[in-house]
Amino acid sequence: MAACREGGALSLGHGGSVNPRGRPILPPARAAAPRICPAASQQKVYTSAYRLPSRMTTTIQSGAGVSRYLRLYRVLSQTLAEGRIGAGQALPSEPCLMRDYGVSRSTVRRALARLEAEGRIDRQRGRGTFARGRGGPSAASRDLSAILDDAQGGPRGAAWRIIAWQRVPTPAFLCGEHPAFGAGALLLRRIRSVEREPIVLETAYIPEEIGAALTRRQLASDAGALLRSLAASGHRASILEREFAALEADPRVAGSLGIAVGSPVLNVRTLARDARQGIVAYVSCLYRADRYEAHAAIAIGRPERARAGRRG
Amino acid sequence: MALVRRSPRHPAAMEPATALATRRLDKGVARYYRLYELLSAALDDGTLPPQGAMPSEPELCVRHRLSRTTVRRALERLEREGRIIRRRGSGTYAAPRRTTPRFCLDLDALPAALGTLQAHTTATTLRFERGAVPAALAALAPGLGASAYRLERLRRVQGEPLSLTTTWLAQPTGPRPARHIQRETSVVTLLAAPTAAVRCSIGTVAADADAAGALEVPLGAPLLRVRAVLRDGAGNPRAVLESLCRSDRLRLKLTERARC
Numbered sequence: 176m177a178a179c180r181e182g183g184a185l186s187l188g189h190g191g192s193v194n195p196r197g198r199p200i201l202p203p204a205r206a207a208a209p210r211i212c213p214a215a216s217q218q219k220v221y222t223s224a225y226r227l228p229s230r231m232t233t234t235i236q237s238g239a240g241v242s243r244y245l246r247l248y249r250v251l252s253q254t255l256a257e258g259r260i261g262a263g264q265a266l267p268s269e270p271c272l273m274r275d276y277g278v279s280r281s282t283v284r285r286a287l288a289r290l291e292a293e294g295r296i297d298r299q300r301g302r303g304t305f306a307r308g309r310g311g312p313s314a315a316s317r318d319l320s321a322i323l324d325d326a327q328g329g330p331r332g333a334a335w336r337i338i339a340w341q342r343v344p345t346p347a348f349l350c351g352e353h354p355a356f357g358a359g360a361l362l363l364r365r366i367r368s369v370e371r372e373p374i375v376l377e378t379a380y381i382p383e384e385i386g387a388a389l390t391r392r393q394l395a396s397d398a399g400a401l402l403r404s405l406a407a408s409g410h411r412a413s414i415l416e417r418e419f420a421a422l423e424a425d426p427r428v429a430g431s432l433g434i435a436v437g438s439p440v441l442n443v444r445t446l447a448r449d450a451r452q453g454i455v456a457y458v459s460c461l462y463r464a465d466r467y468e469a470h471a472a473i474a475i476g477r478p479e480r481a482r483a484g485r486r487g
Numbered sequence: 488m489a490l491v492r493r494s495p496r497h498p499a500a501m502e503p504a505t506a507l508a509t510r511r512l513d514k515g516v517a518r519y520y521r522l523y524e525l526l527s528a529a530l531d532d533g534t535l536p537p538q539g540a541m542p543s544e545p546e547l548c549v550r551h552r553l554s555r556t557t558v559r560r561a562l563e564r565l566e567r568e569g570r571i572i573r574r575r576g577s578g579t580y581a582a583p584r585r586t587t588p589r590f591c592l593d594l595d596a597l598p599a600a601l602g603t604l605q606a607h608t609t610a611t612t613l614r615f616e617r618g619a620v621p622a623a624l625a626a627l628a629p630g631l632g633a634s635a636y637r638l639e640r641l642r643r644v645q646g647e648p649l650s651l652t653t654t655w656l657a658q659p660t661g662p663r664p665a666r667h668i669q670r671e672t673s674v675v676t677l678l679a680a681p682t683a684a685v686r687c688s689i690g691t692v693a694a695d696a697d698a699a700g701a702l703e704v705p706l707g708a709p710l711l712r713v714r715a716v717l718r719d720g721a722g723n724p725r726a727v728l729e730s731l732c733r734s735d736r737l738r739l740k741l742t743e744r745a746r747c
Contacts, residue, residue, distance in 0.1 A: 241515065241516050241517070241520060241705075241707070242515040242516070242517070244515060245514070245515030245516065245707070246705065246706040246707035247706070247707075248515070249693045249706075249707040250693055250694075250695050250696070250706060250707055253692060253693050253695070254695070257623065258622075258623075259621075259623075275696060276696060276706065346532075346533055346534060347533045347536035347539075348532060348533025348534075348536075349533070351533070413744065414742065414743075414744055415742065415743040415744075416740065416741075416742050417740065417741045417742070417743060418738055418739065418740050418741075419689050419711060419734075419739040419740075419741070420711065420734045420738075420739075421691040421692075421709035421710050421711040421712075421732075421734035422528075422691075422709055422734070423524065423708070423709050425521075425524040425525050425527070425528045426521045426524060426525060427525065428528075435514075435515075435516075436516045436521060436524065437516060437524070437707070438693070439691040439692060439693045439709035439710075440691060440709070441689070441690055441691040441711075459532075462691075464690060464691040464692060464693075464709070467690070468688040468689060468690035469688065469689045469690070469741075470686070470687070470688045470689075471594060471686070471687050471688075471689070471741055472684065472685075472686045473594055473595065473597055473684065473685045473686070473687070474683065474684050475597050475598060475683060475684060475685060
């Protein structure tokens, strides 16, 4: 590893001029092909020395089980998806990537090859690697929050597919945290797609007696928001306790959402209670990270009026 | 070890027989790691309850069509991480529930919640400089201006990294703004008086090199990303911030009261 890193620096001919504690290779909006990667340390007013020169190597190695090229691919892929390297702009050069991430040339090439195979970058011999232009806002950077959070109507092009509908004993973690849940539950697992692209995997546990009022057909329809269906059957949720977590997609989740194993997903766990504090449902949603963000507005200083709502 | 006859105790962890067959999406991920992820998820969500018995090695081999070596590697990693306990002659068990400090931040009780956060964590200022606001954040708060004070901080709980927060402040307040900001532990309290509303979005990103190094996670590991715009009473943006949080150490909660 050390040899690779040295090799990268030598082939660039930087010698000691490269700042090993410099910024990483993907600063926002880099316009031209960067020959010298970590720059702009002159304007710093204050910088503590938490960055060790060998950090890339150590961090990549600690993620055993997922190959280096895939981790690098994921980071580059995200940079492109978010538009931090816009269409036509240059990606850092291979030696830059080698040095900054402490990986070998073949690892860098594998990551770039995968992006190229997906048609997201152009590699031009003798010139460099460039982000591929797309007409209009790219599909990858589209935030679908507004569509998914729209509880009122079924958005066009969105559909639910039920993959599990069964009575199960209440899982241990629910019993443990919320003894009031009851012994039995209806397990409902669905995938929601927007324009044929799976966006969210929803797993819901509904107390048996409340779940009895639901019908499968109702929940498979476009407008089948669970809480709305529950409200229609007389169990209106008035308090939603949400908790957010960042997870890696395990093989089953990855398969359901059509993303690579280990890709980041946003987990929103909601405990819905009715006005009398009774539990109406426990819903755990896994969203594709590149398609969804939760939004909240919070008022400060007026706690009695503080209210949060998810909006697009 | 003979093939012991056991009832399938953990249907969810065992569900699809061919779940781990190589597919296009799995390229670059070790086979053992896929099993590790599955079991890890089952342990996390309680499908495999704490102190309960884990499926046996032969069971896992058959269910997921994996070799004994692969299954062992996955179990060894879980054991190394203290998630399971292997008892010779008895079997493998899920470890008792972990009591690692997980910090809970309740977004509804913001000033108070941040106060608690400050009391139990330490923040190190990594950078403080004047700089351009990145386009993605500038779009959230158009009134902030193109240039602002950028403050980058790493927050730790019991010495372990918790979050990496970068804040762009429109106008430092007080007689000695720079020092004042560096000393103050929370941006919301820094702007306490004039801050009236926070609008935030919560998403997930893969850790880039910078975040991975600071938060001590592998490159590409999932992090919670909170982006927030802080506004004063008149609705003018005072600051915009982006915080990358380790989800295993921080619980982010939000209670919503449904509008009737």
